[in-house]
Amino acid sequence: MASIEKRGDSYRITVSCGYSADGTRKIKQSMTWKPPKPNLTPKQLEKQLQAAAAEFERRCKSEGAVVAAVKFEQFCEAYLNDVASRTLKPSTLSYYEQLKPRVYSQIGHMRLDRITPREIDKFIAFLCKERKTQKNVAVCKVDFRILIQEHGYSQKRLAHDVGTNQQTLRDFGNGKPIVWTTAKKIAALLDCDAETVFEKIEKAQGLSPKTIKNYVSFVSAVFDYALRTRVIAHNPCEHCTLPTISEPVRKMLSLDEADHFLDILETAPLKYQAFFTLALYGGFRAGEILGLQWDDIDFRLNIVQIKRTAHYSKALGYYCTTPKTKSSNRILKLPEHVIDTLQKLQVEQRSLYEFGGVLWNEETRIFTTDKFVPMNSSTFSNWLKRTAEKNDLPLVSLHSFRHLNASLLINSGADIVTVSSTLGHAQTATTLSVYAHAFQKSRAQALAAVADVLDNRRKKSG
Structure with missing residues (x-):
């Protein structure tokens, strides 16, 4: 039975909703109700108030408010232990464990039913400003090629002794930063002081748009489970605004x-x-x-x-x-x-x-x-x-x-369904998204071939 408490010109309706998801404490769900019209008679007011209380209690019981008041972190742990552990791959579970600290720090303390799309957008804004663990890198203060020659090293031999590859050393010589620990190994082999020949730079990287999307996907999976089990009425992640993910440059052999x-x-x-x-x-x-x-x-x-x-x-x-x-x-x-x-x-x-x-x-x-x-x-x-x-x-x-295999298939004239099934994509839309440029090029070549046929026929008839 709902309890009603008058507060100024409004009423607080409270429903006892059993116990929290982990069974440790009794939880309650409440709402504030205001009379829809002024100057109601006491009888009208009582009738509408009782109707609102009955409707709120019905909704609490039918829509899962029994656990809606639980904190996000508690519900997420229940989801991971009871559902995700038997439905997701170990690699996905391991990745979710890495994501949990940042998620819990921002919304873990919030009630599940009070996390709105606005709260998710705030979480995304936090992620956009967040920085990964700082990584120290180095750039060379002197001519790197001359430096290694003076110490009797070739790039090939130095790369082998350091445990890296020649391309990394070539890039380093051209001004590209290298990880500081690798720079120290180089300095030790060349018998010189690392901080004398290399400049140490603290580099703090932000989270990539793809990583931010992964965070939101994790949170959304928890809300999807809450939605399926009728704990909440909607998933707040559905209406959030994600940063744009730029199309990656796909480097491959000619x-x-x-x-x-x-x-x-x-x-x-x-x-x-x-x-x-x-x-x-x-x-x-x-x-x-x-x-x-x-x-x-x-x-x-x-x-x-x-x-x-x-x-x-x-x-x-x-x-x-x-x-x-x-x-x-x-x-x-x-x-x-x-x-x-x-x-x-x-x-x-x-x-x-x-x-x-x-x-x-x-x-x-x-x-x-x-x-x-x-x-x-x-x-x-x-x-x-x-x-x-x-x-x-x-x-x-x-x-x-x-x-490269996909590009060759497309350029050979294979249709989208064939390419998609060969690659093992779940949907042809995935194939089109990933290889849109290759399909555009293939279509352009096909249209050019049609033009050649038609133009040649016209020339002959002319």
């Missing part, structure tokens, strides 16, 4: 560079041949390739089946999850030479396992180390960096091979 890279691969160890041909010819994500087992390959039909994605974290070690989306579960037929490379790798791996006295079977992961544990992507990205430097190729990411 066709000539890809040809050169494939020539280099022919003399590379089999594991690198297999990984990069799968990336280039299949357009697979790195995690999808590293998650492959031998029973995912049909050597007779030249088919590769994607069923899982490999991950690594300090807390969980190596583990696999289902692919990124349902559409990422896919079967692709690849060129025979790609499958032949996999077959050679299998022979090599079985021999290594047999020599080491380790059981090998069809469920063994395709990419394993000499110690028979799954490989991670850094092995291949580091090899790619070294190979690019040695062969005068641009530095590109592992994911760039997927972009």
Whole structure:
């Protein structure tokens, strides 16, 4: 039963709503009611007041106000423990744990039902001003090339001894900052004082628009759960204003560079041949390739089946999850030479396992180390960096091979549905969004071809 308390020219209606989400305290929900019209008779006033109280109590009971008064942090923890822990991937849960401190510092203390779109916009404004942990960097005060020559070093040798790559040192010599810890290693090898030859700069980076969007997505997921369970009537994140995310520049090899890279691969160890041909010819994500087992390959039909994605974290070690989306579960037929490379790798791996006295079977992961544990992507990205430097190729990411595969598909005239299903995108809209420029170029070429046909016919008839 609702209780009513007169406060000046208004009334406070309070409803007992049971206990909080964690069961530790009794909570109440309240509202302020003012007579809609002045000069109501006492009977009219009492009737409308009781109707408002009854409606408020009904809404509290039906819309989940039992826990609406709980603080955001409490409800979020309940969501993470009861729902997210069994529905989200470990990597997503781990990422949410990293986001929690900033979220809780701003809205964790607020009641769930009192967080409005305005409060979410304030949270976004806070994130836009927030700074990551400061990172100290260094720039060279002297001519870096002369400095290393005077100490008998080449860029290649210095990069090796420091544990970095030549491109990083080249950029450093051209005025680009380098991490201070790396600068100190260089100074130690050159037997000079770091602060004498390098200028130390404190660099505080802001959160990127994409990171800010991830924060809001996390908060929105909590409110979506509250909405589904009828704790609240709407999700305040739906009406917030996010910073604009600029379109990333997708750096990838040209066709000539890809040809050169494939020539280099022919003399590379089999594991690198297999990984990069799968990336280039299949357009697979790195995690999808590293998650492959031998029973995912049909050597007779030249088919590769994607069923899982490999991950690594300090807390969980190596583990696999289902692919990124349902559409990422896919079967692709690849060129025979790609499958032949996999077959050679299998022979090599079985021999290594047999020599080491380790059981090998069809469920063994395709990419394993000499110690028979799954490989991670850094092995291949580091090899790619070294190979690019040695062969005068641009530095590109592992994911760039997927972009190159998509671009080649589009330029060959493949339709959007084919490209999307090959890449394992859940929606064609994703493919169009990511590769809009490539599709525009392909359409322009197609229209130019139509114009050529029509113009040639007119010339002949003329």
